[in-house]
């Protein structure tokens with residue numbers, strides 16, 4: 429099957445938060461979202477937009493926590509694999525149990541640290557910093573479970589451009 433992906437640009441953090449809100453909209457019945465990008469790319473900013481759209485209060489960077497849980501309309505489990513040393517740590521924080529459950533939003537920052545631990549079905553988002561606050565963002569559908577969510581997201585994103 430041809431890889432499904434699309435590309436969008438955001439011009440400021442607010443637009444990136446809008447993308448996060450779209451993800452919350454399409455993913456409110458449960459989804460796994462991977463967020464790849466350098467430090468300062470906007471992964472947490474996007475997550476804040478998602479969390480706010482589901483009335484979860486404020487999301488913060490989990491880099492110092494490894495995992496944050498936000499309780500809103502839908503539970504959001506926000507992982508940051510940046511400072512994890514080994515896959516054993518993933519067991520310790522309960523990662524594999526959380527990602528098996530349905531009906532919650534799983535956000536994984538730095539999925540590229542432990543690619544073999546990431547669920548096969550996911551929406552994979554990469555954020556690239558450009559000049560003047562612009563971000564190039566690619567969205568890829570991995571597996572087929574979230575195909576409908578992917579298509580709906582693609583439509584919503586057309587309104588951002």
Ligand SMILES: Nc1ncnc2c1ncn2[C@@H]1O[C@H](COP(=O)(O)OP(=O)(O)O)[C@@H](O)[C@H]1O
Nearest residue numbers: 439440441444467468469470471472473561563
């Ligand atoms: N288009 C944009 N999208 C997202 N963040 C942006 C954008 N332009 C500027 N920024 C700024 O870049 C920083 C991104 O930080 P953060 O979301 O914590 O990154 P990460 O979690 O990827 O390390 C924030 O200070 C944000 O205000």
Ligand SMILES: [Mg+2]
Nearest residue numbers: 471472489537
């Ligand atoms: Mg971050």
